Every structure is written in C-alpha cells, then in structure tokens.
Amino acid sequence: MATSAVPLEHSGHAEAHELSFIRKYIFSTDHKIIGIQFLLFSLVFLLVGGILATMMRWQLGFPNEPMPGGGLFPETMAPGGILLPEFYNSLVTMHGTLMVFFAIMPLLVGVFGNYLIPLKIGAPDMAFPRLNMASFWIAVPAGLLMVAGFFVEGGHAGAGWTAYAPLSADPEWTGVHAGQQLWLLSLAIIGLSSILGATNYITTVVNLRAPGMTWFRLPLSIWALFITSILVLLAIPILSGAAIMLYFDQTIGTHFFDATDGGQPLLWQHLFWYFGHPEVYILILPAMGFVSDIIANGSRKPVFGYDTMVWAIVSIGFLGWVVWGHHMFQSGMNPTLGTVFMISTFFIAVPSAIKVFNWMGTMWRGNIRFHVPMLHAVAFVAMFVIGGLSGVFMASNTFDIYIHDTYFIVAHIHYVLFGGSLFAIFGAITFWYPKMFGKMMSPLLGKIHFWLTFVFFNLAFFPMHSLGIGGHMRRIYDPTQYEFLQPLQPINKFISISVFILVASQIFFAIAFIMGWFNGEKAGENPWEDNGLEWSTPSPPPHGNWEKTPHVYRGPYEFSSPLVEEDYLPQFKKLDGDSEPAAAGGNGRG
Amino acid sequence: MSWILPEGISTFAADIDLIYYWILVITGIVFVVVEGGLLWFVIKYRARPGRKAYYIQGNTKAEIIWSAIPAVTVVFIGLWSAIIWDDIKGRDSVPEGSLAYDVRAEQFEWHFTHAGVDGTLGTADDFQLRNQLHVPVNQPVVLNATAEDVIHAFFVPALRVKQDIVPGLGAVIWFEATSTGEYEIACAELCGMGHYRMRAMLTIHTQEEYSQWLASQSPVATAE
Ligand code: HEM
Ligand SMILES: [Cu+2]
Ligand SMILES: [Cu+2]
Numbered sequence: 001m002a003t004s005a006v007p008l009e010h011s012g013h014a015e016a017h018e019l020s021f022i023r024k025y026i027f028s029t030d031h032k033i034i035g036i037q038f039l040l041f042s043l044v045f046l047l048v049g050g051i052l053a054t055m056m057r058w059q060l061g062f063p064n065e066p067m068p069g070g071g072l073f074p075e076t077m078a079p080g081g082i083l084l085p086e087f088y089n090s091l092v093t094m095h096g097t098l099m100v101f102f103a104i105m106p107l108l109v110g111v112f113g114n115y116l117i118p119l120k121i122g123a124p125d126m127a128f129p130r131l132n133m134a135s136f137w138i139a140v141p142a143g144l145l146m147v148a149g150f151f152v153e154g155g156h157a158g159a160g161w162t163a164y165a166p167l168s169a170d171p172e173w174t175g176v177h178a179g180q181q182l183w184l185l186s187l188a189i190i191g192l193s194s195i196l197g198a199t200n201y202i203t204t205v206v207n208l209r210a211p212g213m214t215w216f217r218l219p220l221s222i223w224a225l226f227i228t229s230i231l232v233l234l235a236i237p238i239l240s241g242a243a244i245m246l247y248f249d250q251t252i253g254t255h256f257f258d259a260t261d262g263g264q265p266l267l268w269q270h271l272f273w274y275f276g277h278p279e280v281y282i283l284i285l286p287a288m289g290f291v292s293d294i295i296a297n298g299s300r301k302p303v304f305g306y307d308t309m310v311w312a313i314v315s316i317g318f319l320g321w322v323v324w325g326h327h328m329f330q331s332g333m334n335p336t337l338g339t340v341f342m343i344s345t346f347f348i349a350v351p352s353a354i355k356v357f358n359w360m361g362t363m364w365r366g367n368i369r370f371h372v373p374m375l376h377a378v379a380f381v382a383m384f385v386i387g388g389l390s391g392v393f394m395a396s397n398t399f400d401i402y403i404h405d406t407y408f409i410v411a412h413i414h415y416v417l418f419g420g421s422l423f424a425i426f427g428a429i430t431f432w433y434p435k436m437f438g439k440m441m442s443p444l445l446g447k448i449h450f451w452l453t454f455v456f457f458n459l460a461f462f463p464m465h466s467l468g469i470g471g472h473m474r475r476i477y478d479p480t481q482y483e484f485l486q487p488l489q490p491i492n493k494f495i496s497i498s499v500f501i502l503v504a505s506q507i508f509f510a511i512a513f514i515m516g517w518f519n520g521e522k523a524g525e526n527p528w529e530d531n532g533l534e535w536s537t538p539s540p541p542p543h544g545n546w547e548k549t550p551h552v553y554r555g556p557y558e559f560s561s562p563l564v565e566e567d568y569l570p571q572f573k574k575l576d577g578d579s580e581p582a583a584a585g586g587n588g589r590g
Numbered sequence: 591m592s593w594i595l596p597e598g599i600s601t602f603a604a605d606i607d608l609i610y611y612w613i614l615v616i617t618g619i620v621f622v623v624v625e626g627g628l629l630w631f632v633i634k635y636r637a638r639p640g641r642k643a644y645y646i647q648g649n650t651k652a653e654i655i656w657s658a659i660p661a662v663t664v665v666f667i668g669l670w671s672a673i674i675w676d677d678i679k680g681r682d683s684v685p686e687g688s689l690a691y692d693v694r695a696e697q698f699e700w701h702f703t704h705a706g707v708d709g710t711l712g713t714a715d716d717f718q719l720r721n722q723l724h725v726p727v728n729q730p731v732v733l734n735a736t737a738e739d740v741i742h743a744f745f746v747p748a749l750r751v752k753q754d755i756v757p758g759l760g761a762v763i764w765f766e767a768t769s770t771g772e773y774e775i776a777c778a779e780l781c782g783m784g785h786y787r788m789r790a791m792l793t794i795h796t797q798e799e800y801s802q803w804l805a806s807q808s809p810v811a812t813a814e
Contacts, residue, residue, distance in 0.1 A: 086783045160780050166757060167740040167782060173697065174782050259758025265741060266756055299635070305648035330743065331754045332761050335679045339672045346664035353660040354653065356624065361652065363631045365644035370636065378632060385624050389617040392664065396671040398678065399609050402595075402750050405743060405778040466591045471747030473778050476786040484596070484747060484774050491591070560643040567642050 019543075027137070029129035030543055034136050035115030036436060038106050039429075041139065043513075045102035048147075050503050052095040059083045061496025063478045076155065086175065088477040089158035090150070096161030097183065100283065101190055102143055104417060107425045108286040109194070109232065110139070113201050113225045115432065119534035120222050122210025122552065124544045127203040135196040142190035149182040157183035160475060162276070165257030165268040169249040177250070184247045191240040198232035201225060210533065212552030212581025216310070217571065219532055219556040220303060223310050224289025227317040228282050235278040242271035269331055273324035281320040283417060284384075285313060287424030288355060291377045293556075294427050295362050297530050298374030300567045302557040304361030305354075312351040312358075319348040329397040330404045338397045345395040352388050356381060367560070367567065371528065372446035376427030379454050383419025387412055390465065405475075408468025414461045426450070426509070433513075434527045438539040439520030445512035452505035460498035463491050529568045531556055536572040553578040599773070599794070600749040601766040605674045607750070609667070616663060684764045688732040691723070693763075695755050696738035698784030700775065707804050717807055721790035726800035727770050733763040743779035746792055754779055767794045 025033060058067045070081025077087040114132065118125055126132045149156040156179040159168035163183070171177040205218075205226045218226075246268065248254040255261035257268045296303045303309060325333060325341030359381050368374070390412040394400050403409065426449075433441050470488050472479060479485040479492060526535035537546050550572045558569040569575075593614060595607050635643075677683055690711050692703035702723040706715025725731045735744060737755040744763055745752045755761045777788035795803055 085786060089780070089783065089785075092780075158782075164741055164780070167780065173740050259756070264758070266759065300637075300643040302645070302647050304646070305650075305653050308648065308653050330752050332756050332759050335675065335681060338679070339675060342671060342675075343668050346668045347661075349664050350657055350661050354657050357656040358648075358653070360624070360627055360631065361648070363628075363635060365646070366631075366635045367637045367641050367643040368632060368635050370632075378628065382625055382628055385621065389621055392617055392667065393610070393613050395664075396609055396613065396667055398606055398671040398675045399613065401678065401752050402606060402610075402747070404752055405745075463591055466593065469593060469595060471596060471745075471776075473745070473776055475780040478786050481787050481789060482774055482776060560645045562645055 027133060029125070029133045031114045031118050031126045031129065031132060032436070032541065032545075034132050035111050035113075037136050038110035038114060038139070039436075041136075041143065042103050042106040042111065045098050045143065046107070047506075049095055049098040049103050050506065052091050052098070054500060054503050055083065056088065056091050056095065057496040057499040059088055059477065060479065061493045063480050083477075085477040086155060086158060089160075089174075089475075090156040090176075090179070092475050093157050093160050093163075093183075094146075094150075097146070097157075097187075099417070100161060100279070101187060102146065104283050104421050104425070105194070105279075106139065108283065108421065109201075109225070109228060110136070110197060112221070112286060112290065112428055112432070113197060113229065115436065116221060116534065117201055117204055117225060118208070119435070119537070119541065119545060120219050120532050121205060121208060121213050122533045122546070122550045123204060123208035124546070124549075126200045127208055128200050131196050132200050135193045135200070138193040138196070139190055142186045142193065145182050145186040145189065149179040149186075152178040152182065155179050162272055163246065163268075164272075165246060165249070165265045166259065166263075169246055169257045169263075169268075171250070181247060181250050184243045184250070188240045188243045188247075191236045191243075194232050194236050198229040198236075201229040202233065205229075210550050210552055213533075213571075214552075216307070217552055217555045219289070220292035220306070220309055220313070221286070221289035224285045224287075224292075224313055227313050228285045231278045231282050231285075231317055231320065235275045235282065238271060239275040239279075242268065242275070245271075266328075266331060266333065269328050270324070273327045274321075276327065277324040278320045280416070281316055283421050285316065287380065287421045287428075288313070290428040290431070291359065291380045291424050292362075293530075293532070294373045294377040294431055295359055295381075296557045296559060297369075297431075297528055298371065298377060299363045299366030299368050300559045301362055301366045302555075302559055304358045304364070306555065306557065308354060309358055312354050315351045316348060319344065319351070323348055326395060326397075326400075329400045342395060342397045346392075349388065349392060349395070352384075356385055356388070371430075372441070372443055372450060373427045373431035373528075375447070375450045375454075376423045376430065379450070380420055380423040380427065383415055383423060383457075386462075387415030387420055390415060402471070403468050405473060406468040407464045407472045407474055410474050411461055411464035411468060414464070418457060418461070423453075426453070429513075431528065432534075433516060434523030435534055435539050435541070437517055437520070438523055439516050440523050440527065441512045441516040441520060445508050445515070449505060449508035449512060452508065453502065456498050456502035456505060460495050460502050463495055467491055467495075526570075529566070531558055531568055531570045533570075533572055535570065551581055553581070596747060598748065598750055599767055599769045599771075600751065601768060602674070602678050603748075603750045603768075605677070609671060609674065612670075613667060616667070684732050684762060685730040685766070688730040688764055689726070691725075691731065691733050693723075693733045693735040693744065693755075694738060695735065695742035695744070695777070695788075697740065697782050698777070698788040700744075700777075700788070700790040702790075704804070704807070706807075707801075722793070723775065723790060724793045724795060724800065724803060725767060726797050727767050727794050729797070730764060730766040734760065735763055736760045740781050741779050742777050742781050742788065745776045745778035746773060747776070748773040749792075752778055770794045770796055770799075 066081030070078045154176045167173050245256045255263040257263045323345045326345045329338045523539045533550050552571045560567045561569045694701040700721050703718045705711045735755045737757045741756050743754045749765050751765050753761045753763045773792045775790040775792050
C-alpha cells in the first residue's frame with residue numbers, strides 16, 4: 001500500500017542517476033534540496049523583516065528625526081528621511097506578516113519538515129516529491145507578490161498583520177488598495193504551498209516509516225512536525241477562505257466585513273483567530289520538537305517522560321482550536337464567551353508547563369555538552385518560560401482589559417516567537433547544518449552570535465513588559481503625542497539601541513553560515529554523536545538517502561544507556577539480542 | 591523599568607490591579623524557581639570527562655506533581671478573574687442611574703455628546719464636544735459608543751478601561767471615577783494613518799464643579 005506513493009525513480013537505488021544542474025538544484029524533487037531552498041528563501045525574508053523592524057525602532061526611539069539612510073526612500077515613504085505615519089503602518093504590517101508567514105513558518109515547517117522527516121523516519125524521500133517541489137515553487141511567487149506591494153501606488157498594506165476589517169476591507173479608510181490586495185493574494189498563494197507541504201508530511205510519516213520505526217519510537221521533532229502538519233492542513237484553508245472574502249470586499253463590492261452594508265467586522269476577527277491561534281502553535285510546536293532532540297543530545301540523557309511529551313504536543317494541538325477568543329476579549333464579543341475562552345486558555349498553559357519541566361528533567365543529572373545548538377536550545381527553554389508566564393497575565397480577561405493592545409503583548413509575542421521559535425531555529429540550523437552541507441559551522445562564531453543575540457534580545461524585549469504596564473499602546477507611530485507616555489520615552493530609546501545591536505549581531509550568523517559552506521571543517525556521518533537515523537548516512541546524504549533502508553531497533557533518545565560503553569546508542573545500531581523488526585507498518589521497501 | 595501600575599482612579603481599578611499583583615507574585619516565583627533551576631542545572635551538570643549521565647526515562651509521580659500545581663494555580667486565577675470580569679464587562683454590569691453620554695469615534699477623533707443640565711440625552715440642551723469628555727467624580731457614567739468608519743478602541747489607562755468600538759455593533763462602556771483631574775483618552779486599536787494621534791482629554795470634576803461647568807456650556811456654547 002505504501003509503495004505506490006513513492007515514485008519509481010526513487011525506489012531502490014541511492015546512487016544518483018545523472019541529473020542536469022537545473023533538475024538537481026533548481027527544480028529538484030529531492031526533499032533535501034527543497035529543504036535547503038526553503039532555508040535560503042526564508043533567511044532572506046528574516047533579514048528583510050529585521051530591517052523593517054529596525055526602521056520602526058528608529059521612529060519609536062527617535063521620533064521625527066531623519067533616519068540614517070532615510071534619504072534613499074521616496075517621498076511617499078520618508079520625505080527628508082523622516083518616516084511617514086502611513087509608511088510606518090505598512091512597516092508594522094509587513095514586519096509581522098513577513099516574520100510569521102515568510103520567515104518563521106517556512107523555517108520551521110518548510111525547511112525542517114522537508115529536510116528531517118524522510119531522514120529521521122528512514123524514508124528515501126517524501127511520499128509525493130513532485131508536490132513537494134510545487135510547494136516551494138508556489139511559495140516563490142507568493143514572496144514576490146508580497147514584496148511587490150511596497151512598490152505600488154497607495155503603498156503597502158497598513159492594517160496590521162491581523163488585517164482587521166473594515167480598515168482592511170475598504171481603501172477609503174487607508175488609501176491603500178493594490179497593496180492590501182497583493183497582501184491577500186500572496187497569503188492565499190503561500191497558503192496553498194503550506195497545504196501541499198502538510199499533505200506530504202502527513203502521508204510520509206504515516207506510510208514511509210522504516211521497519212521498526214513505530215509511532216512511539218519517533219523523535220519528538222517528527223511528532224511535533226506531524227501534529228503541526230495536521231494543524232496547517234486544517235487552519236490554513238480558513239485563512240485562505242477569509243482572505244478571499246476580504247479580497248472580494250476590496251475588489252468586487254461584496255460586504256462580508258463591512259458594517260455599513262450589513263456586513264460583520266467581527267466575523268473577520270473570528271475567522272482570522274480561528275486560524276490564528278492554531279497558527280501560533282504551528283509556530284512553536286516544531287520548535288519544541290527540535291529543542292527536545294537537541295536537549296537530549298546535549299544532556300546525553302533520554303528525554304524525560306517521552307510519552308508525556310508526545311501527549312503534551314497532541315493536547316496542545318487539540319486545545320489550540322478552542323482558545324481563539326482570547327484575542328478578542330475586548331472586541332465587544334459576548335462577555336460570557338470571554339470567560340469561556342479564558343478558561344480554555346488557562347488549560348492550555350498546563351501542557352506548556354509540563355514540557356518545560358520535562359526539559360529540565362532531561363537536563364537534571366545529565367552530562368551537558370554546550371555545543372552551539374545546545375546553547376540555543378537552553379535559551380529557548382529560558383525564554384519560552386518568560387513568554388508563557390506573560391501569557392498568563394493576558395489570559396486573565398480582566399487584567400487583559402488593561403494590557404490588551406499594549407507593548408505587553410509585543411513583549412509576549414517576541415518572547416515566544418523570537419526567544420522561543422527563532423532560538424530553536426538557530427539551534428536546529430546549527431545542529432543539522434553539518435548534515436545538510438557536509439561541513440561544520442565555526443563554533444567560535446556560533447558562540448559569539450549566540451551570546452550577542454541572547455543578551456541584546458533580552459535588553460530589547462524585556463523592558464517592553466514595563467512599557468505595557470505603563471499603558472503604552474502598540475502600533476503607534478509617535479508615542480510622544482501622549483503626555484502619559486513621555487516618561488517612558490527613555491525606555492523606548494534604550495530598546496531601539498538594543499534592537500540595532502541585536503540586528504547587527506546577526507552578521508556573525510551570516511558569516512558562520514557562509515564560511516562554513518566554503519571552508520568549514522568536513523563533517524563526519526555523526527558529528528554530534530546522536531541517535532537519529534539521519535546520522536547513519538553520509539553528510540550530505542545521497543539522493544535516496546540510504547543505500548539500504550535502515551532498520552530501527554529502539555527509541556530515539558537512548559543516551560548513556562547501560563547497555564553500551566559510549567554514551568549514545570543510535571536507533572539504527574543492532575546489538576546482540578536485538579531482533580530484526582517486522583517490515584509491517586514501515587515503508588514498503590523494508 | 592517598573593512593574594508598578596500607574597495610579598488607578600476608577601471603582602474597579604483596585605480589583606483589576608490586585609489580580610495583576612497576584613499574577614505578578616505567582617509568576618515571579620515560578621520565574622525565579624524555573625530560571626534559577628535551569629541555571630543551576632547548566633552549571634552543576636556540565637560535562638566532565640569520565641562521567642556518564644544518569645540513565646532515566648522519566649518519573650510519573652514527578653510529572654503528575656508538576657502538572658497539578660500549574661493546573662490548580664491557573665484555575666484559581668481564572669475563577670477570580672471571571673468574577674471581576676462579570677462585574678466590569680458583564681451584560682448587566684452597568685449600574686442603575688448611570689449618567690449617560692453618546693460617543694462617536696471616527697478617523698481620527700472622538701465626539702462626546704454630553705447631556706445638558708437636565709441630565710438626559712436626546713433633549714435640546716445636549717451638546718457635543720470634540721476630543722473632550724467631562725464627567726463628575728463618584729458618579730457611574732455610561733458611554734453609548736459607536737464607530738463611524740473602522741474599529742477604534744476607547745482606552746483610558748488611569749481608569750483601567752479599554753473597549754473596542756466596532757462599526758455596526760457599538761459598545762456600552764461604564765466606569766465610575768474616584769478622583770478628579772485631567773486624564774488622557776487614547777485610541778488603542780490601529781485605525782489608520784492618524785491612529786497615533788487619536789487622543790482626547792477626560793476631565794473629572796467634583797459634583798459642584800461639574801454642575802457649574804454644565805451651566806456654562808449649555809445650551810448654545812457648543813464646540814461644534
Ligand atoms: C502559556 C501559553 C500562552 C498563553 C496563555 C497565551 C496567551 C495569549 C493571549 C491571551 C493573547 C492575547 C492578548 C491580547 O491580545 O490582549 C496572546 C497573544 C499572542 N500570542 Fe500568546 N499565549 C501563549 C503562548 C503563545 C505561544 C507559544 C505563541 C507563539 C509561538 C504565542 C503567540 C502569540 C501572538 C503572536 C499573540 C499576538 C497576536 C496579535 O495580536 O498580534 N502565544 N497570547
Ligand atoms: Cu492565541
Ligand atoms: Cu486608533
């Protein structure tokens with residue numbers, strides 16, 4: 001049954017038949033190449049998103065002073081180098097949009113879903129390699145359309161990444177027309193890319209596991225990507241549908257979200273957050289998975305409570321569907337509903353807490369190696385704790401009255417998405433880079449990058465909590481307009497300077513990434529002495545991944561097992577007394 | 591950097607603030623324990639040659655404990671919040687005999703219709719002010735708010751009041767101020783180019799002052 005999903009060109013032989021350069025590196029169907037394509041794609045957007053943030057921080061720290069380099073921008077954006085408020089709104093909108101949809105999400109799901117799933121479950125490739133190629137090549141035009149919005153008349157979308165209607169529905173309110181429409185089209189298109197990817201990941205995990213790779217021997221990274229793919233498959237179509245409705249409001253005169261003609265603005269918020277809350281778990285679950293793998297490796301210990309960790313992922317994935325109203329406590333939604341959503345939101349804090357304690361349990365009595373990926377993974381835990389705790393403040397609908405739409409939220413999202421997801425991504429990139437490129441990244445540059453990022457991240461974002469407690473609204477162009485915000489202006493300035501250093505520090509990552517490629521030390525098969533199947537094939541693995549399908553004898557985290565001398569015992573290593581796994585349930589070739 | 595809330599001047603501000611300080615203390619303790627534990631682990635269990643990690647797969651009892659503690663804590667915060675929430679935002683929370691105002695929000699200004707000396711809206715002595723709201727102290731006040739164009743949010747940090755005003759849906763907002771003075775009203779929902787300057791002033795008078803002020807405004811001295 002499973003074999004039919006693998007196209008013939010992939011089955012059987014690992015040695016690559018001669019493919020043209022274009023087929024091998026551009027229109028490739030190899031999951032590893034597609035993963036690397038997504039990596040380069042999303043790192044570019046990460047950089048662009050960071051630059052947009054730097055510009056916003058200039059305006060907030062130094063309101064109405066000409067921005068260095070601001071003269072390069074046209075009159076419609078920054079006359080005399082001073083950002084215009086409408087351009088600032090586009091920056092806010094596009095920073096959020098690019099980071100969520102074009103940087104973090106493709107980094108987690110597009111890059112590592114692609115790269116890791118086949119390699120970690122012992123499959124030669126994805127179940128549908130051509131769909132996989134399509135998913136990348138659909139993302140590219142979506143990215144181009146999104147960037148194109150900056151160059152159209154009326155400017156880019158400026159209604160926030162949440163695009164609340166009717167601000168986003170009618171150009172009358174913003175003067176933005178083509179920009180908002182490109183924004184919607186681009187999201188609908190990249191949504192298609194995500195859906196194709198998710199279909200592929202789910203099918204692959206279900207059907208193509210190597211003999212012996214039972215569900216409860218899957219690494220947590222794969223469990224997380226699997227559950228995430230289900231969330232993607234169910235959540236993205238809701239966004240796409242809502243985006244198309246809003247597009248019709250913008251273009252052909254429907255009034256889904258426009259109250260003046262009988263539409264309902266809150267419908268947009270319900271649709272957006274019904275997608276949006278699962279989306280934030282899409283943005284964190286894979287990160288949690290990578291971190292589990294890396295912490296076990298770094299601590300040289302099995303993951304503490306593997307089964308509980310799996311159930312925590314599953315229950316977060318499930319509960320994530322019933323909490324969306326916590327984004328709408330102050331929206332005018334029925335107040336009783338506010339209480340219901342508060343309770344469900346508090347429940348979701350429990351599996352999050354369990355995960356944190358189990359990571360700590362994993363490190364407890366370990367023999368911790370602080371390689372660069374481990375530094376990032378530990379930082380992930382430390383930062384995710386702060387993001388989770390700030391979530392508790394906002395989950396109280398009553399206290400949320402005060403902090404909703406303030407910098408407290410901005411602090412929260414950055415602790416979970418930068419402190420959380422992005423640190424996990426740096427951990428994952430530095431951990432799997434040797435497998436991807438066959439070279440090691442410089443540990444020295446990696447450590448410099450880590451420490452600068454860690455320190456300046458906290459200096460930039462921790463003070464935002466206190467801005468929020470001071471009542472500082474988010475998404476405002478010029479805080480000095482308000483008397484009560486003027487005493488907070490020194491904090492704004494401090495944050496801005498920290499952000500500039502934080503962004504500049506990323507140069508060390510770029511250098512390490514590029515230098516590793518050209519003259520990094522050659523990586524062996526298993527440089528981190530890890531247990532996963534991906535470490536049983538050369539770095540980088542050949543087309544088809546293995547000469548012979550690996551067999552799996554045990555779970556993924558047998559570190560420091562008393563059965564062997566060394567402190568790791570790979571899934572693929574056969575000990576005397578291990579019996580050969582049955583082929584059933586695994587991939588068809590086994 | 592401060593964790594102290596600015597002065598609160600409404601009847602429910604103290605309730606909201608108390609929840610905040612409780613959550614601050616609880617999360618503060620969790621923060622110190624968890625981050626401290628983490629730091630302690632990375633120092634204590636750093637790799638040393640010749641040592642092997644302790645081989646253990648988990649411990650159900652420990653896991654039950656550390657699931658139960660957060661569960662109980664959040665249920666406590668949740669129930670407490672629910673009660674206060676109902677007092678502030680519940681459907682029947684607006685106090686009897688509140689003094690009514692009409693509020694109209696539009697890009698990028700606020701219009702406040704004050705009932706004149708007669709204290710009733712919809713009569714000839716009503717008058718409207720742009721970006722200015724005057725209320726008496728120690729008197730429940732209810733704002734019947736509508737939005738002309740896009741969503742705006744009525745935010746008075748000192749009162750701990752925030753409420754989105756959705757076009758077509760409107761909002762009913764009430765509060766009772768407990769001290770006099772001038773406080774800023776902000777728009778807290780991104781509403782377009784001028785969102786950042788959609789600012790208004792709230793003036794809270796003593797009862798006597800308010801009557802005098804009303805008399806000086808109505809019926810013809812309207813701002814618009
Ligand atoms: C303990 C777990 C968490 C709780 C209790 C929690 C709670 C909340 C609440 C109540 C809000 C809405 C606040 C408001 O608008 O007034 C919020 C906003 C948000 N949360 Fe969380 N959260 C948690 C974890 C996460 C995670 C893991 C992520 C993402 C990786 C995340 C991402 C976001 C984002 C992006 C927003 C803001 C959306 C926006 O308005 O732009 N949260 N969170
Ligand atoms: Cu949410
Ligand atoms: Cu506004």
